[in-house]
Amino acid sequence: MNRPLPFGPGRSGGSGHGDLAAVMQKVAQGDTHAFSVLYDGIAPMVFGIVVKVVRDRAQSEEVAQEVMIDLWRRAARYRPDAGSVPAWAATIAHRRAVDRVRSAQAASDREQAQAAREHTTAFDEVVEQVETRLESEQVRRCLRGLTELQRQAVTLAYYRGLTYREVAETLRTPLPTIKTRMRDGLIRLRDCMGVTT
The missing domain is CATH 1.10.1740.10 (RNA polymerase sigma factor, region 2, helix turn helix motif)
Incomplete structure (x- = not known):
């Protein structure tokens, strides 16, 4: 063959x-x-x-x-x-x-x-690290401006990768409440970070 x-x-x-x-x-x-x-x-x-x-x-x-x-x-x-x-x-x-x-x-x-x-210069890498650190500090500062439930919901969803349903089960909170708090929290984060849509 x-x-x-x-x-x-x-x-x-x-x-x-x-x-x-x-x-x-x-x-x-x-x-x-x-x-x-x-x-x-x-x-x-x-x-x-x-x-x-x-x-x-x-x-x-x-x-x-x-x-x-x-x-x-x-x-x-x-x-x-x-x-x-x-x-x-x-x-x-x-x-x-x-x-x-x-x-x-x-x-x-x-x-x-x-x-x-591989050809990225050391300078570019340092600038990127500094920008990332500054952004991380700004995110932490903005997260402190959220309510406890908003902060927990956003953290579970975006840093641990949980779905809305999983966040609701973890926090023992009704799903519609989680969706509302997440939406409101993300709007506050966006405004705090100065992100324009």
């Missing part, structure tokens, strides 16, 4: 679409000879689709191989009334190729972001 892809010049599938539908039925039953026929019939087309999207030959061969394995595994899902085998294979190939490009782009973005973080 794990055959090298026939990507040489002049290779093209000799089986007609109807023949391939019959071949696919046999593949679905685990017939490895039928899979060889299918492989020879559509692997060049699959590779052609993938390489147009991925553009790197080595990666394209890898993705095309994955597509062919995918076709072996998913053969039982093929429905002739939904389209031809080549059309089905082309859809899978295109999807896989796009996924590979997106994955490669995401990896590149992560590497660039990491490099940018």
